[in-house]
Amino acid sequence: MSQASAKPQAENIINMIPNHIHAIVFDAVGTLIHVEPSFDRIYAEVGRRFGSRLDDATVRDRFRAAFAEQDRIDRANDWHTDEAREHERWRAIVARVLDDLVDVDACFESLFQTFGTTAVWRADADAEVVLRECTARGLRISLASNFDRRLHDVIAVVPGHEAFAFLHISSEIGRRKPSRDFFTHVADDLRLSPEQILFVGDDRTNDYDAAIAIGMHARLVDARRKHVDLGRDRLDRLGDLL
Ligand SMILES: [Mg+2]
Numbered sequence: 044m045s046q047a048s049a050k051p052q053a054e055n056i057i058n059m060i061p062n063h064i065h066a067i068v069f070d071a072v073g074t075l076i077h078v079e080p081s082f083d084r085i086y087a088e089v090g091r092r093f094g095s096r097l098d099d100a101t102v103r104d105r106f107r108a109a110f111a112e113q114d115r116i117d118r119a120n121d122w123h124t125d126e127a128r129e130h131e132r133w134r135a136i137v138a139r140v141l142d143d144l145v146d147v148d149a150c151f152e153s154l155f156q157t158f159g160t161t162a163v164w165r166a167d168a169d170a171e172v173v174l175r176e177c178t179a180r181g182l183r184i185s186l187a188s189n190f191d192r193r194l195h196d197v198i199a200v201v202p203g204h205e206a207f208a209f210l211h212i213s214s215e216i217g218r219r220k221p222s223r224d225f226f227t228h229v230a231d232d233l234r235l236s237p238e239q240i241l242f243v244g245d246d247r248t249n250d251y252d253a254a255i256a257i258g259m260h261a262r263l264v265d266a267r268r269k270h271v272d273l274g275r276d277r278l279d280r281l282g283d284l285l
Pocket residue numbers: 070071072073074244245246
């Protein structure tokens with residue numbers, strides 16, 4: 044049956060979402076929006092303007108380690124966050140990654156501002172059609188992200204973003220994903236019970252596992268096929284939201 048393996052078309056995307064689902068909540072970075080060209084390239088380029096001599100590969104390795112280190116700090120602090128903590132996170136990452144800067148603060152400010160504009164972000168290729176089909180079928184849509192309040196500006200890069208009922212942003216809620224409090228807050232905002240919500244994200248721990256743990260339905264966008272154990276709950280791409 045060759046038809047069974049055919050890619051789903053836009054018009055039947057939502058047909059397979061169960062009737063008891065009332066809202067679809069999307070993660071932002073890696074799901075609906077992507078950095079263009081990449082975090083490490085932008086760090087290396089902006090760093091060079093401030094005197095750094097590090098190459099992209101070094102920046103990439105250090106970025107991963109620095110990001111993970113900040114995650115450990117947040118976990119130890121029960122995932123509490125606010126705008127000040129987000130500034131602190133990114134300043135610490137810049138200082139750790141670009142350790143040959145003369146003026147860390149100036150470079151940090153430049154990078155923080157850069158990532159707060161639509162210039163370095165692009166919408167996922169499937170975002171527009173998926174959001175449009177969701178709303179056309181009467182489903183509410185919203186966004187749930189560990190990005191900070193810069194997301195209010197950055198989200199403009201996604202066609203159809205005006206349809207989001209809420210931008211649930213961790214720095215404004217006070218807890219980061221994957222904390223249970225974050226997901227409770229999302230359900231409360233939507234005035235729905237968890238089982239009426241389908242959560243779609245690209246992070247196994249922060250999105251999929253955390254949403255399932257509170258009783259939501261979930262799908263993992265897993266382009267690199269790292270989580271085949273999830274079976275039908277994993278998607279090769281956002282457009283496969285079935
Ligand atoms: Mg993500």
